[in-house]
Amino acid sequence: MFAGSIRSARQAKAIPRNPSLAVHDNPHAFLMCVYNRDKALCHRLDTRDTLTLDRCVPACANIARTDQHAAQLTARAEDLEKQSASELVPGPLADCLRQRAESLRSLAAQHHGTRIADQEETTA
Template structure:
């Protein structure tokens, strides 16, 4: 949408008049107008193509506005792999004592927004895991039984509207600390005293710094299948690069297949995990 290195709504790319100097994004009023224009355009296109199910319904609380658009962006960002970190960066907020010093952001509700979306993403993770377990999914790893136990609590939260206060309570519940990262092909069922990925005052695990020996790791059948696909891709790459690099890629592929084999040897199911 914009030149690399610029803001998502950089005024150089989106200001049609192009008369404003300096850096920065579009003004709040302009953004609100653009969103309403986009909704009108999208609905016109959907109606013209007979796609009634794609029409954006009227907002029950009036115009969309930048605040509600921010919440929509937060919802989608938080549910991407590594999205909670990206959400913290996007909204200039980290759930630490340092961030608490930004009084303006606190008044604007950014702390509540982050907590609510983190809690919702966590509930979605355990709900998806619970549904997959009921369909026969297998789980392996030192935290497999804790993952199954956490998934069993999903039903009481599914479909509920979460307030900021409820979100803080959910995030404080150690039995719901389940984080999935498809890129890392693992799931972290976090117990702070067992985590090897970080030290210090962090509230959430660093899924991009996972340690193979960590006691919080769990893998599902889906993760194991992903390991095999990635191994196949590495082997294909190895055939097109110089010898030493090719050997390294083939070695990584072998290691990934060994992890997948170990999963299938040790996996447990929902019935096993509740015994």
């Protein structure tokens, strides 16, 4: 059972191997969904009775991110910043791209601020 929070590195490593959990990687949203229908915010947006990875909500309790997801968020933010700096991008669109980049960086920073690391990593 996934209670909606991970308290140790051992718990984090056990999630993908637990056959009783529905774990779905969502590379487009840079996250993993440890699906629990009762906590799924995507169901509040949709009437279907199935998982909808195309409607992930960043505040959902089912979301888990790995360091790789955080790195992907940062890389995508850098891409958006580069696009926003192009002379070919109109001002309002450039502003939107910069705002999205800031939002992605914020998600990556949140992950790094709350992540659970192996004991060896924290003492080195």
